[in-house]
Amino acid sequence: xxxxxxxxxxxxxxxxxxxxxxxxxxxxxxxxxxxxxxxxxxxxxxxxxxxxxxxxxxxxxxxxxxxxxxxxxxxxxxxxxxxxxxxxxxxxxxxxxxxxxxxxxxxxxxxxxxxxxxxxxxxxxxxxxxxxxxxxxxxxxxxxxxxxxxxxxxxxxxxxxxxxxxxxxxxxxxxxxxxxxxxxxxxxxxxxxxxxxxxxxxxxxxxxxxxxxxxxxxxxxxxxxxxxxxxxxxxxxxxxxxxxxxxxxxxxxxxxxxxxxxxxxxxxxxxxxxxxxxxxxxxxxxxxxxxxxxxxxxxxxxxxxxxxxxxxxxxxxxxxxxxxxxxxxxxxxxxxxxxxxxxxxxxxxxxxxxxxxxxxxxxxxxxxxxxxxxxxxxxxxxxxxxxxxxxxxxxxxxxxxxxxxxxxxxxxxxxxxxxxxxxxxxxxxxxxxxxxxxxxxxxxxxxxxxxxxxxxxxxxxxxxxxxxxxxxxxxxxxxxxxxxxxxxxxxxxxxxxxxxxxxxxxxxxxxxxxxxxxxxxxxxxxxxxxxxxxxxxxxxxxxxxxxxxxxxxxxxxxxxxxxxxxxxxxxxxxxxxxxxxxxxxxxxxxxxxxxxxxxxxxxxxxxxxxxxxxxxxxxxxxxxxxxxxxxxxxxxxxxxxxxxxxxxxxxxxxxxxxxxxxxxxxxxxxxxxxxxxxxxxxxxxxxxxxxxxxxxxxxxxxxxxxxxxxxxxxxxxxxxxxxxxxxxxxxxxxxxxxxxxxxxxxxxxx
Numbered sequence: 001x002x003x004x005x006x007x008x009x010x011x012x013x014x015x016x017x018x019x020x021x022x023x024x025x026x027x028x029x030x031x032x033x034x035x036x037x038x039x040x041x042x043x044x045x046x047x048x049x050x051x052x053x054x055x056x057x058x059x060x061x062x063x064x065x066x067x068x069x070x071x072x073x074x075x076x077x078x079x080x081x082x083x084x085x086x087x088x089x090x091x092x093x094x095x096x097x098x099x100x101x102x103x104x105x106x107x108x109x110x111x112x113x114x115x116x117x118x119x120x121x122x123x124x125x126x127x128x129x130x131x132x133x134x135x136x137x138x139x140x141x142x143x144x145x146x147x148x149x150x151x152x153x154x155x156x157x158x159x160x161x162x163x164x165x166x167x168x169x170x171x172x173x174x175x176x177x178x179x180x181x182x183x184x185x186x187x188x189x190x191x192x193x194x195x196x197x198x199x200x201x202x203x204x205x206x207x208x209x210x211x212x213x214x215x216x217x218x219x220x221x222x223x224x225x226x227x228x229x230x231x232x233x234x235x236x237x238x239x240x241x242x243x244x245x246x247x248x249x250x251x252x253x254x255x256x257x258x259x260x261x262x263x264x265x266x267x268x269x270x271x272x273x274x275x276x277x278x279x280x281x282x283x284x285x286x287x288x289x290x291x292x293x294x295x296x297x298x299x300x301x302x303x304x305x306x307x308x309x310x311x312x313x314x315x316x317x318x319x320x321x322x323x324x325x326x327x328x329x330x331x332x333x334x335x336x337x338x339x340x341x342x343x344x345x346x347x348x349x350x351x352x353x354x355x356x357x358x359x360x361x362x363x364x365x366x367x368x369x370x371x372x373x374x375x376x377x378x379x380x381x382x383x384x385x386x387x388x389x390x391x392x393x394x395x396x397x398x399x400x401x402x403x404x405x406x407x408x409x410x411x412x413x414x415x416x417x418x419x420x421x422x423x424x425x426x427x428x429x430x431x432x433x434x435x436x437x438x439x440x441x442x443x444x445x446x447x448x449x450x451x452x453x454x455x456x457x458x459x460x461x462x463x464x465x466x467x468x469x470x471x472x473x474x475x476x477x478x479x480x481x482x483x484x485x486x487x488x489x490x491x492x493x494x495x496x497x498x499x500x501x502x503x504x505x506x507x508x509x510x511x512x513x514x515x516x517x518x519x520x521x522x523x524x525x526x527x528x529x530x531x532x533x534x535x536x537x538x539x540x541x542x543x544x545x546x547x548x549x550x551x552x553x554x555x556x557x558x559x560x561x562x563x564x565x566x567x568x569x570x571x572x573x574x575x576x577x578x579x580x581x582x583x584x585x586x587x588x589x590x591x592x593x594x595x596x597x598x599x600x601x602x603x604x605x606x607x608x609x610x611x612x613x614x615x616x617x618x619x620x621x622x623x624x625x626x627x628x629x630x631x632x633x634x635x636x637x638x639x640x641x642x643x644x645x646x647x648x649x650x651x652x653x654x655x656x657x658x659x660x661x662x663x664x665x666x667x668x669x670x671x672x673x674x675x676x677x678x679x680x681x682x683x684x685x686x687x688x689x690x691x692x693x694x695x696x697x698x699x700x701x702x703x704x705x706x707x708x709x710x711x712x713x714x715x716x717x718x719x720x721x722x723x724x725x726x727x728x729x730x731x732x733x734x735x736x737x738x739x740x741x742x743x744x745x746x747x748x749x750x
Contacts, residue, residue: 043082045107045114046147050212053114056106061085061116063103064127065095066149067202067220069180071163077147077202077220078103079130084147084202086115097222100125112207112214113146129222132200137173143214146205152177152219153198153230155258157306157318159189168192169318170199170219171258171306181221193320194233194260194306200226237262237304238322246282248307249314263287263316264302264324266331267295268350269414269433276321277348277414277431278303279331284349284414289319297433298328312423313347333412333437338385342425344417352412353430354441355380355387357405365392376400378438380411387428389413391435399435406444412437517732524637527708532644534701551576604639605631608646608664615650622661623650629668638729641705642675649677649725652698657681657723672711672730680722686715702727 038058039045045059061080068076074089078101087103095101105119132151139145140152154172161167166183169176179199201221205214221227234240240262248261263285265278272293278285278301287303295301305319336351359379364372376397378389389411391400403409413430420426432438554576562569605627612623634642646664653662659681667674689699699715702725706713711729 039107041082042078042080042085042147045085045116046083048107048114050109050114053107054109056108058104058106059116060104061102062124063101064130065097065099065101066129067204067222068094068096069165069220070094077204079147079149079202084149086110086113086147086204087119087121088115088117089119089121095121095123098126098129099123100127111209112143112205112212115147129226132226137175137177140177140203140217141175141214143205143217145203146214146217148203149201150203150219151198151200153196155306156192156195156197156233159192161189168197170197177217177219179219179221181227182224184224184227190320192229192233193318194237194258195229196231196258198228198230234260237320238302240304244282245278245280245285248285248316249309258306260304261307261316262302262304264300266329267297267299267301268331269297269431270295277350279350283345284347285314285316286348286416287316287319287321289321291321295321295323296328298330300324300326300329311417312419313344313417336415338382341415341417341428342385344419344425346415347417349415350412351415351430352410353380353382353387354408354410355382357403357407357409358386360401360403360405362396362401378403378409378411380409385428387430389430389432389438391432393435397435400438403438403440404444407440408442410439410441520732521635521637524635524709528637528641528705531641531701531705531708534704551580603631604634604642605666607639607643608666611643611647612650612662612664615647615654616662621654621659623664624661625664625666627666627668631666632668632673632731634673635732638673638709638731641709642673642727642729645675645702645705645727646677648698648702653677653679653681653723657683659722670731672728675727675729676724678722678724683717683719683721683723685719686717 038060039048040060042061042063045053045057045061048057061078063078063080063084066077066079066084072094074091074094076087076089076095077084078087079085087105088108100123101121102124103116103119103121105116108115108117130149132149134151135145137152137154140150152170152172154170156168157171157176158169159166161183162180164183165180166187166189168179168181168189170179179201181199181201199219199221201219204218204220206216206218207214237260240260242264243261245263245265248263263278263280265280265285268277268279268284270276270292273290274292275286275288276292276295278287287305289303289305301321301323303316303319303321305316308315308317331350333350333352334346336346336349336353338353340346341351341353357378358381361377361379363375363377365375372395374393374396376391376393378400380387380389391397411430411432413432416429416431417425418427418429554572558569558572558576561572605625609625612625616623650662650664653659657679659679662677662679665674665676665678667676703713706727706729709729711727713728714726715723716726717723
């Protein structure tokens with residue numbers, strides 16, 4: 001029975017038939033510039049820019065585990081139809097290659113390519129590994145195949161055991177990569193060296209995390225079926241015919257890529273763990289091998305390796321070296337000329353050259369278990385060519401350090417050439433096997449260029465010191481003069497600034513004084529306006545409105561009784577007429593209260609006298625006005641409020657006191673003005689006096705006006721003893737000029 005199962009959001013189908021699982025994948029691509037809420041395939045994850053991947057985009061994918069090494073602490077690679085991606089699983093539980101898993105998590109930029117982090121995964125089945133896509137070594141090393149399952153072919157250069165895995169180093173197309181795979185049964189790693197193989201596995205980039213730069217690629221092969229030997233290595237390459245050392249880079253009719261060559265020679269020099277140098281009758285050869293420390297100079301050895309060219313010069317790479325039964329032999333250096341060296345005839349050969357020592361460099365190249373390694377480099381010149389002789393020793397090399405500069409010497413060492421991009425020899429290094437391989441032929445005379453330069457240097461330094469001292473003294477004097485000038489200029493500027501500041505302070509003080517006075521006057525005027533509005537409202541309510549209501553009431557009564565009782569109606573009309581007359585007088589009072597001082601051709605004292613006469617008109621009341629002290633011109637707001645206070649007080653005397661005489665006093669002093677109104681009426685108890693709740697606002701208005709001007713009010717009265725109202729108001733300092741002409745006493749009697 002065959003069943004088809006659709007896997008949600010993955011664009012793939014799983015078919016099972018006869019116990020086999022067949023996966024059908026449909027390619028999906030993410031539109032450029034768009035990111036879904038949840039990524040559902042590996043290609044969408046890999047296509048994210050690093051900045052967007054770092055934002056933690058949600059991921060939900062299904063795929064096959066393609067690589068999961070046991071030393072990865074749970075991490076693994078997974079691949080679906082669109083590609084492969086790395087999963088940063090940090091849990092001890094880890095899937096194995098071939099597991100079909102479902103993964104949810106978020107994206108991370110990764111050290112090189114985007115990956116899945118903080119995953120939650122579960123196994124939902126097993127599946128065959130995806131087909132490996134054949135790629136070239138150039139494609140693989142570009143990093144574009146990171147996390148993908150690929151197929152690559154090449155020649156095994158080195159093989160070793162790495163725990164429970166086999167490590168091999170593969171060379172192809174001028175590149176090298178490492179691969180790790182299961183250990184083939186009954187296989188010696190060394191027997192794979194030289195074999196042509198095909199590997200299928202998951203590519204993992206090694207990178208520089210801070211720069212996100214790729215360094216190399218490692219291939220992880222999950223199963224032995226992905227390791228195919230196309231052409232086995234020779235059973236015993238040491239049985240192959242010997243090749244002369246000078247002939248490994250020469251033409252061979254049967255030469256093939258990846259072939260190994262068999263050479264033999266005497267060891268002339270070795271660098272442990274790096275390389276050794278052989279010599280035979282045809283010349284010398286540099287052999288790179290890791291077991292270079294297993295032999296010693298003078299021994300006859302055989303080597304099997306891969307011929308290569310570095311800097312246009314032959315070299316034997318990845319070599320295996322073994323000793324022969326022949327006894328050690330001494331090797332004498334071969335005399336050579338610069339012309340021969342420039343033709344490339346003595347690469348890696350043991351030669352002797354002459355030259356004059358022109359410089360010496362001594363530097364440490366790192367500590368070892370036996371002490372610090374000191375590299376001594378002698379710079380030599382012969383004819384018009386300069387070369388370097390080098391010797392590494394444990395500690396200081398006293399013999400090489402004692403050779404005088406300018407000496408003519410003869411050195412014997414291993415010739416290492418360096419060629420440019422055009423293949424021509426550019427430089428020469430001689431590696432000295434021993435310090436005795438350098439011999440002094442001629443010491444320099446005392447009058448050497450170095451001594452002459454030293455003498456000139458001493459003279460030059462003396463002149464420099466003298467000139468420097470003179471310049472120092474001159475600079476100090478110049479600096480002192482400049483400082484004096486700067487301080488004098490600063491003092492003058494400071495004095496000017498101080499004078500300007502004082503002038504500005506005076507101006508600002510006067511300006512602030514004017515502004516404060518104006519502001520205070522404005523405030524007083526504003527308060528006076530509010531007070532006058534309050535008084536007017538009270539007066540309209542107590543007089544005009546009540547009178548109007550009475551007139552309306554009397555007219556209504558007259559209208560109702562006119563037909564039935566004309567006499568009664570006439571009585572009501574007379575009352576309404578009297579009320580209208582009273583209403584006219586009240587309107588006259590209100591108009592007087594609203595008159596502006598600008599319309600009055602007299603001062604405060606005359607205004608108070610005139611206002612009192614008008615208020616007492618029709619009443620049997622004698623009013624006397626007296627002035628004490630030098631009368632002054634007061635601010636308009638003060639005079640206006642004093643006038644209104646006297647008006648309120650006289651109104652109360654006329655309406656409520658029943659007094660026959662009243663006295664108004666104005667007392668001027670330098671700081672205050674006092675207004676006092678005294679009558680001989682019936683008096684009252686101030687605590688029981690009717691107030692605003694009873695519809696009487698006279699005393700309240702007097703208090704409010706006085707407090708707004710910053711003054712004080714005193715009310716003294718008793719039943720049968722009359723009443724006295726005393727108001728004291730401060731005079732602003734700027735307002736103390738005497739009035740031009742005022743009567744000292746005013747007496748009005750009605």
